[in-house]
Amino acid sequence: MTGIRQSLPSGTKIEMAMEKNRSSENNDPETHKTRIGLNITQSLLKGYGSYVHLASVKIAELDTVATEFELSEFTQSLVAETEIAYWQYVLAKQKIKIFKQSLAIAKQQRNEIEQQISIGILPENEAAAARAEVALREQALINVSSIMETARLNLLKLIGSDPECHFDIVINPISQPDITAQPITDIKDRLKLAEKLRPDLNEARLRLKQNRLEIIITRNGILPKLDLFINFGRTGYADSFSDSFKNIDNSTYDFTAGFEFRHFLGNRESNSKHNAAKLKRQQAINAISNLKKIVHFDIRQAINELEHARKQISATRMTLMYQKQTAKAEKARFNVGATTALMVSQAYRDLLAARNSEIEAIINYRIAMIKLYIAEGSLLERRGLKLLRNGRKISSPIPGT
Numbered sequence: 001m002t003g004i005r006q007s008l009p010s011g012t013k014i015e016m017a018m019e020k021n022r023s024s025e026n027n028d029p030e031t032h033k034t035r036i037g038l039n040i041t042q043s044l045l046k047g048y049g050s051y052v053h054l055a056s057v058k059i060a061e062l063d064t065v066a067t068e069f070e071l072s073e074f075t076q077s078l079v080a081e082t083e084i085a086y087w088q089y090v091l092a093k094q095k096i097k098i099f100k101q102s103l104a105i106a107k108q109q110r111n112e113i114e115q116q117i118s119i120g121i122l123p124e125n126e127a128a129a130a131r132a133e134v135a136l137r138e139q140a141l142i143n144v145s146s147i148m149e150t151a152r153l154n155l156l157k158l159i160g161s162d163p164e165c166h167f168d169i170v171i172n173p174i175s176q177p178d179i180t181a182q183p184i185t186d187i188k189d190r191l192k193l194a195e196k197l198r199p200d201l202n203e204a205r206l207r208l209k210q211n212r213l214e215i216i217i218t219r220n221g222i223l224p225k226l227d228l229f230i231n232f233g234r235t236g237y238a239d240s241f242s243d244s245f246k247n248i249d250n251s252t253y254d255f256t257a258g259f260e261f262r263h264f265l266g267n268r269e270s271n272s273k274h275n276a277a278k279l280k281r282q283q284a285i286n287a288i289s290n291l292k293k294i295v296h297f298d299i300r301q302a303i304n305e306l307e308h309a310r311k312q313i314s315a316t317r318m319t320l321m322y323q324k325q326t327a328k329a330e331k332a333r334f335n336v337g338a339t340t341a342l343m344v345s346q347a348y349r350d351l352l353a354a355r356n357s358e359i360e361a362i363i364n365y366r367i368a369m370i371k372l373y374i375a376e377g378s379l380l381e382r383r384g385l386k387l388l389r390n391g392r393k394i395s396s397p398i399p400g401t
Helices: 055-118 126-159 187-197 199-221 241-250 268-335 341-376
Strands: 002-007 012-023 031-043 225-238 252-262
Touching (some): 055 341, 126 341, 187 199, 268 341
Antiparallel strands (some): 031 225
């Protein structure tokens, strides 16, 4: 028997077949029979409908989309890590600048004191505090230089492409850390944005859609088999195969139609699969609910860190202003003999700490902003970055929702 068969998404099977038989009884001549038939079978219960037959294809398509959400999440994390590494390097560079200026001031202060000691204006013991302050500044500069080198290497590791020699590249950041820090007043809008863009939440919604399709498949598996069949054929008889094929036009017709019903009693395996699919769907629903809570928590926590950094910028700037005044006043008092070199050194040490605190607060604000964008899932869009598939942008919304 030879033929062709086509299965349609609707649950319809169409088959065109040609059968050849031969028979011989007693001393009668051998008889050849050739039949050409058309068989149509339509599922009415199990296997009925395109949604059953295309469910596996749709599940595979959703698996592809799931990998895109995973890629989006990974890419956002990589971009965020690179940006944070950049700002940490900028912070280290700014601290180098501050410590060098501080060291220069400490050396100037030491030289002035030693000069006054040499002409008898100040006692010898005043030099110890000034010299110790220079040593402390040099020690701090060595430490921050090491921190800057670590930050440089970390940044090159994230952005470099040449594994052999790119670690020798010198990085000169051109971005200024200064920023106008604004309070967050649109929390509700950011929550809505996160619910739309967060890759992990979108993937959870996608998994729920997959579970719905799996339920369709397993529900179909527990249905009884009920098929409508229609068979139509024409048969030719002759003493040879070639003649029997030629005689099809002049021979008999056959037509049959009916229903076929089959059902397995119990069907425990299919029922178990269906129950497991329903449990997985409920788990997916619970996962989405929990993820929404996590998203809201992440947004509010990120905003809290951002507000903390914003307020610290204002506070450290105020502290810096007063520390400048204090150091200037202490220096003036020292010049007229009203204080000691130790007190002047302490005033400038406090001024150094205030400068460091200000630049740290600014960089912390920028890093907190990056973390807020990650919590929203909006970092790639805000940076103008697009993930492409076959030259087209991968869209965030889930297909069919």
